[in-house]
Amino acid sequence: MSDTGSTAFAAVADTADQYALSHLDALESEAVHIFREVAGEFERPVILFSGGKDSIVMLHLALKAFAPAPVPFTLLHVDTGHNFPEVLEYRDRAVARHGLRLHVASVQDYIDRGVLRERPDGTRNPLQTVPLTEAIQEHRFDAVFGGGRRDEEKARAKERVFSLRDEFSQWDPRRQRPELWNLYNGRHAPGEHVRVFPLSNWTELDVWQYIAREGIELPEIYFAHEREVFARNGMWLTAGEWGGPKDGEPVEVRQVRYRTVGDMSCTGAVDSDATTLDAVIVEIAASRLTERGATRADDKMSEAAMEDRKREGYF
Template identity: 50%
Template sequence: MGRSIPSLALGTKLRPGHAVTGELSSAGFHNNETLSPEVSEAPPSWGLERRLGHLATLEAESIFILREAAAEFSRPVMLYSIGKDSSVMLRLAQKAFYPGKIPFPLLHIDTSYKFPEMIEFRDSYTREIGAELIVHQNREALEQGANPFVLGTQRCCGLLKTKALLDALAAGGFNAAFGGARRDEEKSRAKERIYSFRDSQGQWDPKNQRPELWNLFNSRIEKSESIRVFPLSNWTELDVWLYIHAENIPIVPLYYARERQAVVRNGSIVLIYSPDELLPGEKVQWIKCRMRSLGCVPCTGAIRSEADTVPKIIEEMISFRRSERENRAIDHDEEGSMELKKREGYF
């Protein structure tokens, strides 16, 4: 038995004056909507026909979580990292509150080491969709010269990401923060709740989390506490790319393979934008590559790839058997490093 919910069907283009009508089935589709050409023309190798119901269910679950948290918390904010997961979460928020505007701001933590293409995309796309954007930096640490080469990735990340995030949340009085983390990304994220409780210091204790039975989420917190909300918890990397294809979602060009100037450093392909970024003895070479995960330039490696379109990326994804975060240096600076960072308040 369907239930009427004013949201847009999977594959529906967002456009001014679009009438939102129809009965939502249990799988999440509006029965009177037609699929976009991007969905209809998918090659058989994707098995997309059997995945569509799954994607629609994920979409409906995420929209429910977004609406639930927006209604329960007085001051929510969406953490916007500019990556593919953030792009999907942003589209879901557009659909969840359509035809109105997204009822909370986006927060980007700018380390000053992000890829130039990310910053350009962030500014142009948020302006295009009319989203409120807050950009925060740890200016004190940057003025003191904080960088991963001198401090190491763990200390640098702690100052430019974790502390900057906690300071921004406190300054804005935010008591709930939407994040794009998925349980399939990394082992510490696999045990993350959808409503992830954080104490008065913004820290996460995996042993002090609340049960989430039957899609019931406990939002009760003290004034100094907060919740991180993860609407994409049950999505996989492949789900994200299929949804980007179905929805024709704009993404940072770094995800597409092309010839780029880079060096191979500690087994990772590191993009080079200036001679100042080269270490002694390094020489720039042209490598056809793309980013599978986005972060800071010195700490995020590319992968060799020929996938220069979303369909080709999906074909590549189907054959992958390695983690998308294997080229993120911050995940490997010590055993259990991601869990330690999360305990301190990291994204």
């Protein structure tokens, strides 16, 4: 190749590099596309929003997708009644800051009415299915955004981005559709709905790197802090009204943080000295356990715990 040809080739390569997307830009672009597709295809979408990091990133992406217009979706939180106070406080601040509408489906309400019963172990995560599915039916939501990622757990790895649910909110793998070339099929019959997962192709590390890049605020429990905890089944749990600790489970003060948040009865903390985003990213990059595998007791109830809940309509 002549010198002139080599120079021209190098110039073209440099130009291509300038317009190449980073992996975070590519993930963001895909998620924004998904939000816009749902806005165009469905009548009554809703975002599941708990105040956890994945739902916070989802909301941030939705705000980006429609700026400067407001987000055209309402939010829905299934409140177990045993949520971390710091997370609920963040949830309410985020809703007020962005002028959003929030629906809360309360597990406690269903227990008070006798529709649901407390479990012997005090865990309320499995009790979320009925409040969630009834809220979807009551408000006629036809698309429900969730923050599930395929790297979290093997049952989640099977999910499509658009996951069809029947009129009972149940998942049937035989009815799921192929998603070639980022083409999503939102067709559904009356009473059915689609669960939508914009973060499907993200990893936990991607989420944290994106949070750092975008300067997204999080609840403080995601960073190392001193907390009263007790050991159960290899996890550090927080004492609370849900029934912990039991005799023989001494409470101690440790420096911990949470990789994921949910019902206090089944969400464990990890020992950590990561008080900054950079330190958390280093910690996650070195971890060989998924966040749910390391800190969620509800996923350890059986080999098919999440699969069972998917079929019932929870995830």
